Amino acid sequence: MSDKKPLNIGLVGYGFMGRTHSNGYKRVNDFFGDLEYRPVLKAVCGRTQDKAQAFADQWGYESVETDWKKLVARADIDAIDICTPNDQHAEVAIAAAKAGKMVLCEKPLARTAAESEPMVAAVEEAKVPNTVWYNYRRVPAVTLAKQIVDSGKLGKIFHYRANFLQDWTISADLPQGGAGLWRLDAAAAGSGVTGDLLAHCIDTAIWLNGSIKDVSAMTETFIKERVHTATGEKQAVTIDDACLFHCHFANGSLGLFESTRYARGHKALYTFEINGEHASIRWDLHDLNRLEYFDHSDDSIVRGWRTVHITDGDQPYMGHWWVPGLCIGYEHTFVHQVADFLKSLSTGEPCRPTFRDALETARVCDAVLASAAERAWKNV
Numbered sequence: 001m002s003d004k005k006p007l008n009i010g011l012v013g014y015g016f017m018g019r020t021h022s023n024g025y026k027r028v029n030d031f032f033g034d035l036e037y038r039p040v041l042k043a044v045c046g047r048t049q050d051k052a053q054a055f056a057d058q059w060g061y062e063s064v065e066t067d068w069k070k071l072v073a074r075a076d077i078d079a080i081d082i083c084t085p086n087d088q089h090a091e092v093a094i095a096a097a098k099a100g101k102m103v104l105c106e107k108p109l110a111r112t113a114a115e116s117e118p119m120v121a122a123v124e125e126a127k128v129p130n131t132v133w134y135n136y137r138r139v140p141a142v143t144l145a146k147q148i149v150d151s152g153k154l155g156k157i158f159h160y161r162a163n164f165l166q167d168w169t170i171s172a173d174l175p176q177g178g179a180g181l182w183r184l185d186a187a188a189a190g191s192g193v194t195g196d197l198l199a200h201c202i203d204t205a206i207w208l209n210g211s212i213k214d215v216s217a218m219t220e221t222f223i224k225e226r227v228h229t230a231t232g233e234k235q236a237v238t239i240d241d242a243c244l245f246h247c248h249f250a251n252g253s254l255g256l257f258e259s260t261r262y263a264r265g266h267k268a269l270y271t272f273e274i275n276g277e278h279a280s281i282r283w284d285l286h287d288l289n290r291l292e293y294f295d296h297s298d299d300s301i302v303r304g305w306r307t308v309h310i311t312d313g314d315q316p317y318m319g320h321w322w323v324p325g326l327c328i329g330y331e332h333t334f335v336h337q338v339a340d341f342l343k344s345l346s347t348g349e350p351c352r353p354t355f356r357d358a359l360e361t362a363r364v365c366d367a368v369l370a371s372a373a374e375r376a377w378k379n380v
């Protein structure tokens with residue numbers, strides 16, 4: 001029997017993220033042995049009883065709810081984990097905080113900054129631990145990039161650029177709305193690639209390079225009408241299919257960001273590069289265990305971009321996994337976030353990004369969309 005303190009999880013939504021989080025809860029104590037807490041898969045909530053039960057049976061949840069309000073009201077639940085579409089985050093998070101539950105919420109925090117603000121107020125007023133699953137911070141190579149930037153090795157930063165490219169919405173026959181396709185419906189998602197993909201890039205950028213001051217953006221909706229699954233009728237598409245923006249960071253550097261779901265051949269190409277006075281770093285999600293590094297202070301005859309394989313025990317998180325040289329993957333970023341969340345309960349330190357951190361990203365997204373709509377620079 002484990003002597004660890006149980007942390008009873010109530011999961012809302014059991015799609016893609018419901019699976020990544022459940023895997024994180026199940027694996028965390030196997031690999032992070034020094035944690036004081038142990039997540040318990042207490043209940044999963046979905047609207048359809050038999051589907052939720054099938055998920056509970058497969059993943060090992062003890063019980064099922066079909067109404068999130070009942071889940072939030074349960075005395076045996078410590079933490080509510082929100083894995084539903086973006087329009088379903090705010091109401092659940094606010095009710096959970098008011099009920100004194102810890103809240104872990106998928107990104108983006110909500111559809112807009114205005115919708116996010118009461119969520120921040122609710123968790124702060126209730127003083128409940130909270131975190132938002134901007135999981136790319138916890139790719140070991142990205143965490144190492146943060147350590148390198150903070151060490152000052154790059155010197156003054158001049159440029160930050162990031163891309164997040166996909167190609168899955170090019171077909172005009174793809175409907176909008178409903179299961180699996182809610183991302184194409186602005187009513188559910190809030191926005192298109194800006195809130196879905198660029199929000200990740202913005203969160204990482206703020207973490208690595210500090211606040212964004214102002215933005216100038218352009219967006220495009222390439223396919224103007226799609227059948228809506230709810231009505232069966234063609235309706236205007238109101239999401240951004242592609243978004244490009246440039247910006248000033250508070251530290252004086254310039255930022256350049258691009259995201260689209262129309263880059264044929266790219267599935268989830270998240271890349272970033274930072275150019276400093278003394279050194280540069282770059283990273284690519286398709287090769288997530290590697291960090292590329294250029295150091296101008298190297299001897300000139302061997303100076304060049306080096307590729308560092310981030311698998312050694314002294315590199316972030318890797319001491320918990322295999323032996324040097326052996327890779328980890330996407331799912332591990334969620335294990336890391338669970339580990340850091342549990343650690344934060346012991347230390348009392350916040351598990352970043354908190355709801356307040358994610359509000360800053362939401363404000364940048366809003367400024368980007370407003371800039372594109374008005375064809376004007378916007379302060380964040």
Ligand SMILES: NC(=O)c1ccc[n+]([C@@H]2O[C@H](COP(=O)([O-])OP(=O)(O)OC[C@H]3O[C@@H](n4cnc5c(N)ncnc54)[C@H](O)[C@@H]3O)[C@@H](O)[C@H]2O)c1
Pocket residue numbers: 012013014015016017018045046047068082083084085086088106107108133134135179180196
């Ligand atoms: N961190 C990441 O990298 C990442 C990746 C993908 C998605 N996300 C975010 O995670 C959230 C969920 O995305 P997903 O890809 O898992 O979506 P999904 O469509 O795979 O799953 C959504 C789940 O929510 C359920 N659901 C919808 N409305 C509900 C309601 N009213 N009550 C209860 N359940 C409801 C659906 O039945 C489904 O189980 C979104 O906010 C998305 O932006 C984050």
